Amino acid sequence: MKRNRQPAEPYRIKSVEQIKLLSRHEREAAIKRAKYNLFQIDAEEIYIDLLTDSGTTAMSNRQWAALMLGDESYAGARSFRRFEATIRDIFRKKFVVPCHQGRVAENLVFSSILKPGHFVPNNTHFDTTRGNVLHKGGVPVDFPCADSASEEAKPFKGNIDTERLEEFIKDKGAEQIPMVIMTITNNSAGGQPVSMANIKATSEICKRYGIRFYFDCARFAENAYFIKRDEAGFANKSIKEIAGEMFDLSDGAMMSAKKDGLSNMGGFIVTDDEELYRKVTELMILIEGFPTYGGLAGRDMEVLAVGLEEVLDFDYLDFRIEQVEYFGRKIKEAGMPIVEPTGGHAVFIDAGKMLTHIPADQFPGQALSIEFYLEGGIRSVEIGSVMFGTIDEKTGKVINAPRELVRMALPRRVYTNSHIDYLAEVATSIFSRKNEITGYKITKQPEFLRHFTCHFEQSVTKTKTAEHELG
Ligand code: F0G
Numbered sequence: 361m362k363r364n365r366q367p368a369e370p371y372r373i374k375s376v377e378q379i380k381l382l383s384r385h386e387r388e389a390a391i392k393r394a395k396y397n398l399f400q401i402d403a404e405e406i407y408i409d410l411l412t413d414s415g416t417t418a419m420s421n422r423q424w425a426a427l428m429l430g431d432e433s434y435a436g437a438r439s440f441r442r443f444e445a446t447i448r449d450i451f452r453k454k455f456v457v458p459c460h461q462g463r464v465a466e467n468l469v470f471s472s473i474l475k476p477g478h479f480v481p482n483n484t485h486f487d488t489t490r491g492n493v494l495h496k497g498g499v500p501v502d503f504p505c506a507d508s509a510s511e512e513a514k515p516f517k518g519n520i521d522t523e524r525l526e527e528f529i530k531d532k533g534a535e536q537i538p539m540v541i542m543t544i545t546n547n548s549a550g551g552q553p554v555s556m557a558n559i560k561a562t563s564e565i566c567k568r569y570g571i572r573f574y575f576d577c578a579r580f581a582e583n584a585y586f587i588k589r590d591e592a593g594f595a596n597k598s599i600k601e602i603a604g605e606m607f608d609l610s611d612g613a614m615m616s617a618k619k620d621g622l623s624n625m626g627g628f629i630v631t632d633d634e635e636l637y638r639k640v641t642e643l644m645i646l647i648e649g650f651p652t653y654g655g656l657a658g659r660d661m662e663v664l665a666v667g668l669e670e671v672l673d674f675d676y677l678d679f680r681i682e683q684v685e686y687f688g689r690k691i692k693e694a695g696m697p698i699v700e701p702t703g704g705h706a707v708f709i710d711a712g713k714m715l716t717h718i719p720a721d722q723f724p725g726q727a728l729s730i731e732f733y734l735e736g737g738i739r740s741v742e743i744g745s746v747m748f749g750t751i752d753e754k755t756g757k758v759i760n761a762p763r764e765l766v767r768m769a770l771p772r773r774v775y776t777n778s779h780i781d782y783l784a785e786v787a788t789s790i791f792s793r794k795n796e797i798t799g800y801k802i803t804k805q806p807e808f809l810r811h812f813t814c815h816f817e818q819s820v821t822k823t824k825t826a827e828h829e830l831g
Pocket of ligand 1: 627
């Protein structure tokens with residue numbers, strides 16, 4: 361399908377929300393006050409917010425109308441039944457457990473099946489998934505496919521390495537592995553999709569060894585779009601049919617519906633496993649709510665039922681994925697190296713490659729995302745050693761992330777292509793003085809998920825290369 365231009369938005373604007381660019385002086389004060397952590401800045405101080413595509417979606421007129429249909433009954437609400445029916449139809453599983461967001465689904469599932477020392481393989485864990493596995497004493501292990509580290513723009517770089525997965529299962533023993541997870545699309549590996557062939561191969565391995573196979577499917581519709589576009593044999597199938605095929609290969613799924621649920625809040629678990637359903641719902645009554653609302657209002661479930669239908673629309677997905685691609689092309693034209701091809705929900709800039717004078721332990725990704733704020737009021741997020749750096753317990757040595765990326769996630773149905781052109785101008789300006797950018801150090805951090813709350817300070821020590829390049 362060759363086109364000469366981006367498709368135009370397949371919707372028109374009915375309500376607008378004002379945004380404002382603060383002055384450079386105000387932005388400098390704001391980031392300093394936030395201890396150089398972009399999670400700590402007030403949203404009002406941001407002009408274009410690309411921190412996340414999660415919960416930031418613009419709702420449709422149908423969703424706003426659905427809000428009024430919310431049945432707020434504590435038990436057996438009509439809104440739950442509608443939510444359940446829609447999810448059963450798309451995800452093809454018997455039990456549907458609403459949760460207020462994805463990480464609760466993770467917590468409930470892992471609390472029910474994980475014992476300390478258990479391993480959980482994944483193509484790549486997202487940070488909350490990793491955090492929740494660790495919190496239950498489990499060991500998260502990632503098996504991204506070899507192509508995921510490749511510089512070439514190959515399709516389906518989100519795949520899991522099935523050979524390494526099988527070797528690992530043989531080595532550790534299936535009884536030590538209560539679940540294999542497939543994250544679609546693979547957020548931490550650049551939002552890259554997973555092919556149906558890879559899902560099928562993984563499903564077969566799991567069946568052979570008697571291990572549960574679950575999806576972390578926050579962006580399942582975007583993944584299905586890539587399968588339709590890029591995998592042989594799927595061009596004539598609908599997104600819904602492809603999604604159905606994917607879910608038929610799994611035993612269940614955990615979903616943060618704040619992404620492809622096209623809503624501002626919500627999540628769920630789906631499974632055919634009655635025993636797991638029982639355990640999860642017992643625990644959920646204690647910590648999240650009755651199983652027919654799970655921390656959501658009835659109106660939230662109405663909105664999600666509509667959102668999950670809307671996200672399957674081909675024209676919507678076609679515009680969405682093409683907009684991300686356009687954004688990536690513009691950032692590349694500005695000179696910045698990006699992860700290619702662009703994935704489903706974000707452009708990932710390779711700050712490690714761009715800011716070679718800043719070593720990983722001075723967080724080039726953090727430095728670049730701070731620059732985007734200072735230069736253009738843009739908020740992005742570091743996905744590198746701030747988020748994934750760890751300390752080797754035996755040697756005490758710092759282990760850096762494999763890549764130092766900055767993620768610019770596009771909220772759904774929110775920004776237009778002229779916002780993207782503005783972002784590209786900011787990128788061009790930053791790139792022209794990249795050698796002047798300095799690194800950062802962490803001055804304060806919590807035990808888990810440090811990137812949300814840690815404090816930074818500009819690191820004064822410039823490396824030799826930087827001094828040299830600066831002359
Ligand atoms: N799984 C994936 C793949 C995710 O991307 C996220 C959230 C979660 C699980 C957790 O879901 O936020 O609803 O509790 N990702 C957001 C992001 C936060 O910015 O990528 P949640």
